[in-house]
Amino acid sequence: MRIAIVGAGAAAVGLLDALAVSEAEAGEVTVFEPSAHLWRGRPYGPDLDRVLVNVPPAVMSIRHLDSGHYSSWLGAERAAAHMDDLFGQPLVPRALYGEYLADTAETALATLRGRGWRTRVVAARIVAVARSRGLRLALYTEDGQEHTADQVVLCVGGGTPQDHYGLGGAPGFVGDPYPLASTLDQVRAEADVAVIGSGLTAVDVAVSLAARGHAGRIALVSRSGMLPHVYQRPLGYRPRHVTVDRVEALSREHGGVTLDDLAGLLRAELAEKGEDFARFTAELLMARSEEPVRRLRAQLAAVDDPRIGRRVLQQSAYTVGPYAWRLMSGSDRERLRRHLRLATSVAAPMVPVNAAALLELFDSGQLTMAPGVRKIEAVEGGFRVRGDGGDLNADLVVNALNPPPRTVPRAAEQLVTSLLADGLAALHPSGGLAPADPRLHVVGDFAAGGTFITSGILGVAARAARTAGGLLAAQAG
Ligand SMILES: Cc1cc2nc3c(=O)[nH]c(=O)nc-3n(C[C@H](O)[C@H](O)[C@H](O)COP(=O)(O)OP(=O)(O)OC[C@H]3O[C@@H](n4cnc5c(N)ncnc54)[C@H](O)[C@@H]3O)c2cc1C
Structure with a gap:
């Protein structure tokens, strides 16, 4: 099987790693990436040491279901050197995390080659993907080269900042x-x-x-x-109510889940720990009116606060959230979208x-x-x-404005136009790209069907592993 991966950021690394650890029969994989900083994508290229990853190591592993993969790479010495004492976790410069991604990708490619795969990295942007005369899809690079593949995976990342105030080109x-x-x-x-x-x-x-x-x-x-919000020290707490299993059970019972159902799960979670749901939500909603510096000070003082409420909500935005989102009605999703700013401030704390x-x-x-x-x-x-x-x-x-999640990345605009023209994919009404052909896949923030919050490494790794499974199934079939 001939696989083409468009884009070489974290999503592509997750996919290559999942292929390398699988039992896949030998095939061919070609990665297309115009950037000089392979495997790092937009966030993890060379930068100032002060530009840090935003989350603890356990949720930065690019290998799905192996939360220790990144920590093992980092090692005890480097972890100690980058320990954030307030947080109780190592927080490395994003460029160092980029080294982890690069090492993981190179190791995966070497493993695949060791098993008889042919691997190639082409330093070019893909501007079009179209049906070709045979069973394969054709990919076209900016300089007019044609490549063909049985399966194409778009790992093109998310959007780039928008110029809301029309200042582009102004000096300064x-x-x-x-x-x-x-x-x-x-x-x-x-x-x-x-x-x-x-x-x-x-x-x-x-x-x-x-x-x-x-x-x-x-x-x-x-x-x-x-x-x-300010990230609280992780406590290793495992929710008992706000879980995929509980959401699944609710959905089986009622044919879907509502926001009120989810609030009920959180209420039960908090009640078990003696925490008051009404007080918790009132504190959250105060973020809209409370003086921000005062709130920042209070939150910094509460990094060690043992209450679990905000930790559960933050964690579930990336674990239970994407699953529950698919089961929710359009009106409940709309209700949540209206709280985008607050939800993002909780889900992606500093x-x-x-x-x-x-x-x-x-x-x-x-x-x-x-x-x-x-x-x-x-x-x-x-x-x-x-x-x-x-x-x-x-x-x-x-x-410093980021585009909404699932926006078309600028570097992929031409490519997306070609996919839409050929009927290979469609833009989803809630954002992102939905493939309309079994040979096409999307991994990363541009994949349709995700929640209204930008994907983190955890979600990217999960989707990459799922997609690798799909590729292998196609190979076996
Ligand atoms: C500034 C920033 C910081 C972040 N920090 C964190 C964090 O600390 N923790 C966390 O969990 N998440 C973080 N994220 C979320 C982030 O989305 C993911 O961590 C991850 O980088 C997404 O990987 P990706 O491969 O989908 O996209 P990207 O990393 O953006 O990679 C996409 C790649 O595709 C290439 N590409 C695009 N179009 C084409 C084309 N037409 N042809 C060929 N190649 C193409 C691009 O050049 C790029 O290299 C951060 C995001 C940003 C923007």
């Missing part, structure tokens, strides 16, 4: 902050910087500026003014070391929040941010 506007090692190089130490957004990317920008000794003012300008750095910046007065932003315009010598709290001037604007 940084449209995509990564890699911060090069974008922040353009920032004078005294410049007043407006960072658009207040999510994890905005946090990355602010703490990286501070780590480089930035002296100018930094403002996080956003509509919501809501910061991510690591405590970043929370501490942010708080220090707020306390010194160097960092401020500017919520209620309505317009940002380029003016003579800089930018003016217009918001509910008045105007703010900045020398530079860094865009």
Whole structure:
């Protein structure tokens, strides 16, 4: 069997690893990737040491159902060197995690070759996939080369930042902050910087500026003014009620699950630990109105809080959530989508070391929040941010807005257009790409059918393993 993988980020690594550990008969695999930083994708290329992974090692394993795979690679010495004492977990620079991905991919390719597979990496972007004359699909690279494959897996990642305020091309506007090692190089130490957004990317920008000794003012300008919650120390708690099994049972009983069913599971989980559901949800909803720095301070102080509520909710967003999402009605999904900002702030919290750095910046007065932003315009010598709290001037604007999950990645736009034209796939009404041909697969954030939250490594690895299983079934058939 001839397999083509389009894109060489974490999803492709998960897929290759799953093929390598399987009993697959020898075949051929070709990976297409234009970037010089193979296997790292958008997040894990070379960057500043201050740009850290956002989650503990147990949920960063690219091998599905082997939560220790990444920790073993990291080893005790490196783990100790990167230990975040507040968090009680090692948090490595994202570039170092990229090394893990690269090592895993190279090991997988070598294993496959050892079993008689032919492997190839082609340094090119794919611009089209179409039906070919035979049974295979044809892939076309930007420079017009044709390749054919029995099975094509798109691992093209998620979208890239959108330019909401139409600032592209304005001097001093940084449209995509990564890699911060090069974008922040353009920032004078005294410049007043407006960072658009207040999510994890905005946090990355602010703490990286501070780590480089930035002296100018930094403002996080956003509509919501809501910061991510602060990650609590993992306790290793295993939910007994908020589980896939319980959701499955509910679905069997009622022919689907509702948001109220899921709330009931969480209520039972909390009750068993003596925690009050009403108080927990009230605390969460306060994120919309509570002064963000005050909330940040309180959350940082609660990193060790033994209550399980937020931990269960955060963890289940990636474990039970994707399963329950498929069983929910459209109106319940819509209800959840209306809480996107709050849900993302809980599901994707900032690591405590970043929370501490942010708080220090707020306390010194160097960092401020500017919520209620309505317009940002380029003016003579800089930018003016217009918001509910008045105007703010900045020398530079860094865009830290991420696109909604399941957006078409810019580098895959042509490719997607060709798939739609050939009827090989369709865009799902809730985002993402749904294959309409059994020879086509999607792994990663662009796969249709996921929840309204951007996939993390955990979900990417699970989908990669499932897809490898599908490829092997096709090979056997
Ligand atoms: C800044 C950032 C930080 C993150 N941090 C974390 C974290 O700490 N923990 C976590 O669990 N998750 C994190 N995530 C979530 C992230 O989505 C996943 O961790 C993971 O990177 C997704 O991998 P992927 O392979 O699907 O996509 P990507 O890593 O984006 O890789 C896609 C690859 O496809 C290539 N490509 C695109 N189009 C084409 C084409 N037409 N032809 C050929 N190649 C193409 C691209 O060049 C790229 O290399 C982060 C995401 C971002 C954006």
